[in-house]
Amino acid sequence: MPAPLSAPLLRGPRFNRDLYVQTFVQRFEKLGGKAFVVPDAAAAIPQLAALLDGKRVVASNAPFLKACGITGLTQVESGFTDRDALRDACAAADIGITSADYALAETGTLVMLSSRQEARLISLLPPVHVAIVPRSRILANLDELLSVLSKPAEQSSSMVLITGPSRTADIEQILVRGVHGPGEIYAVIVEN
Amino acid sequence: MTGAPSETIKQTLDDPRLQLAIYTASGRLMDHRATAVSAGALPEYQDLRTQANLIKKHTIENLDYYLEQLEANVLAHGGQVIFCKDGEEVADFVLGLAKKNDARLIVKSKSMTSEEIHFNERLEHHHLEAVETDLGEYILQLAHQRPYHIVAPALHMTRYDVADVFTKRLGVEKEVVPENQTKIARAVLREKFLQADIGVTGANFLIADSGAVVVVENEGNARLSSSTPKIHIAVAGIEKLIPRAQDLAVFLDLLGRSATGQPLTVYTSFLSGPRRGEEVDGPDQFYLVLLDNGRTKLLTDPEKRQSLYCIRCGACLNHCPVYRKIGGHNYPWVYSGPIGAIITPQFHSITEDGWLPFASSLCGACAEVCPVKIEIPKLLLKLRSEVTEAKRRQGAGGLERLAFQMFAWVMAHPKIYLLAGRMGALLAPLVPPVGPLKKWASQRTLPRPAKQSFHQLWAARKSK
Numbered sequence: 001m002p003a004p005l006s007a008p009l010l011r012g013p014r015f016n017r018d019l020y021v022q023t024f025v026q027r028f029e030k031l032g033g034k035a036f037v038v039p040d041a042a043a044a045i046p047q048l049a050a051l052l053d054g055k056r057v058v059a060s061n062a063p064f065l066k067a068c069g070i071t072g073l074t075q076v077e078s079g080f081t082d083r084d085a086l087r088d089a090c091a092a093a094d095i096g097i098t099s100a101d102y103a104l105a106e107t108g109t110l111v112m113l114s115s116r117q118e119a120r121l122i123s124l125l126p127p128v129h130v131a132i133v134p135r136s137r138i139l140a141n142l143d144e145l146l147s148v149l150s151k152p153a154e155q156s157s158s159m160v161l162i163t164g165p166s167r168t169a170d171i172e173q174i175l176v177r178g179v180h181g182p183g184e185i186y187a188v189i190v191e192n
Numbered sequence: 193m194t195g196a197p198s199e200t201i202k203q204t205l206d207d208p209r210l211q212l213a214i215y216t217a218s219g220r221l222m223d224h225r226a227t228a229v230s231a232g233a234l235p236e237y238q239d240l241r242t243q244a245n246l247i248k249k250h251t252i253e254n255l256d257y258y259l260e261q262l263e264a265n266v267l268a269h270g271g272q273v274i275f276c277k278d279g280e281e282v283a284d285f286v287l288g289l290a291k292k293n294d295a296r297l298i299v300k301s302k303s304m305t306s307e308e309i310h311f312n313e314r315l316e317h318h319h320l321e322a323v324e325t326d327l328g329e330y331i332l333q334l335a336h337q338r339p340y341h342i343v344a345p346a347l348h349m350t351r352y353d354v355a356d357v358f359t360k361r362l363g364v365e366k367e368v369v370p371e372n373q374t375k376i377a378r379a380v381l382r383e384k385f386l387q388a389d390i391g392v393t394g395a396n397f398l399i400a401d402s403g404a405v406v407v408v409e410n411e412g413n414a415r416l417s418s419s420t421p422k423i424h425i426a427v428a429g430i431e432k433l434i435p436r437a438q439d440l441a442v443f444l445d446l447l448g449r450s451a452t453g454q455p456l457t458v459y460t461s462f463l464s465g466p467r468r469g470e471e472v473d474g475p476d477q478f479y480l481v482l483l484d485n486g487r488t489k490l491l492t493d494p495e496k497r498q499s500l501y502c503i504r505c506g507a508c509l510n511h512c513p514v515y516r517k518i519g520g521h522n523y524p525w526v527y528s529g530p531i532g533a534i535i536t537p538q539f540h541s542i543t544e545d546g547w548l549p550f551a552s553s554l555c556g557a558c559a560e561v562c563p564v565k566i567e568i569p570k571l572l573l574k575l576r577s578e579v580t581e582a583k584r585r586q587g588a589g590g591l592e593r594l595a596f597q598m599f600a601w602v603m604a605h606p607k608i609y610l611l612a613g614r615m616g617a618l619l620a621p622l623v624p625p626v627g628p629l630k631k632w633a634s635q636r637t638l639p640r641p642a643k644q645s646f647h648q649l650w651a652a653r654k655s656k
Binding site for chain 1: 213216217220236239240243246247250253254257258265269325326327328331344345346347349350351354370371373374377378381382385386399401402403404410411412413415416418419420435436437438439440441442444445452454455456457458459460461462463464465466467468469470471472473474478
């Protein structure tokens, strides 16, 4: 047994909880994403109608998406439990819609744990990712996430933090979005 | 003992386009970092560095304990751990696994550790295709080059170079717009991801209490490599360990900011084992390959083992006046800049690449920006003395030693010293710049000795 190591350095939020939504939206958009805040689940679809119009969409199995009515839309495929079928659908889709387990205000980050409800590839293969997230899921920062979830591996084989659209600057340091992951990301924050 | 590659260094220095590319790219990364760690953006920056150093020190000093803990936790999550002494053992493992699973195509995300062991070349010999999927690394693989920089691998290439590589190797029409070049690569690599049998990633951190690997990236290729194929192999140096998942709060805050100025990179993946229970996707098999490749040699030296704290942010390269002139390819190994100068001689041997610790002005910029506070200049000095000692044992460096013995003798005899000083002042302007002096003088103006020495001025002042 090694000598004990000092307690992990976990910093508290730098601002009031009332400002989480506002801060998240601000940071998320600074990264190149687009965020909407809607009053309730019923308001999510009207907000996304134009974006989804005529597109092939894959949605995750998150109960919250069902509550928002997303899975009932005709252009939306959902309910995948088979890996290969899901992968083929995602590879062909224009848009992937998920919820998120958490969001981090200070960095504009979406936190996704792989599960029966949330597959890994829906937020990854389609060129556009939309996340619909209840307001209550917004935490201050990475430190608060790791306080709430001190060992993510106990819950899932994969936790991914998504902070902005996929990007590269590998050629002459010129910023290009949408290399391998989605080049466009949207967040819909549902207040109630 | 090999010397610095003066011919290729000269070529780099004489190439104005390349000089501008290195200077601009490293300068931009310096600016981004400076903003991201400024007091306004991250007031606790220095505390985070101290904590990161403390954690790394503790982990490296108890590496055996944490490696065992890591292994137990990977096994508990259904993964397997393979300890490898060197690149050959890694290749043997991967080849065996590929054979067992009838695998032909490997997709790979950026990993310096895999560069270190020539992973792709080793597999190529056995007709196993390993495709780099990070855009920069993909370009380099097509061009048959090694990374120029730890985080910006194709820093030295222009869009026109990329256009030529794509035309030649992919048979596409000439395309010089980076956005369109990226689309070309995305399309080719997307097919590879969907067909691949095995995905290989590196690891930025290994989390002992979770049995997890953490991979940070901006493009999404590491996520695809670890999630699309049925087999995921993570290859990591044993020094990548940190004890607890909660320690990530400190390290992730430092890594992105020090590397590119990003508070968090676009994707941070925390992966432990194959997919579980009802998880819809993810790999069926998960292997963690832990590589030694010279690392354990460093553990015995209480001072030099801090070289293993490095989190590969690349900040020391960007801030190094030597790297910024000679670029990445003049360093003998995949690790360039100040960190390369200290780890290359240690991982290999002190007699190979002995020139590296001397290729520094000891300005200290690297230590100032190192997020885990590695005392790079101090280690450079220590390595210099070890190189000199090794040279002495080999019987080399006799002339230099003789010169220093004479110098020591003169310094210990004040009268001789005064005489030598006066002679020097008289004779110095007459000495033609030949031999080593010529080399030195080619980049500098030779100083002229003062008309009166300090001793003379002091004596004159006293007599007044």
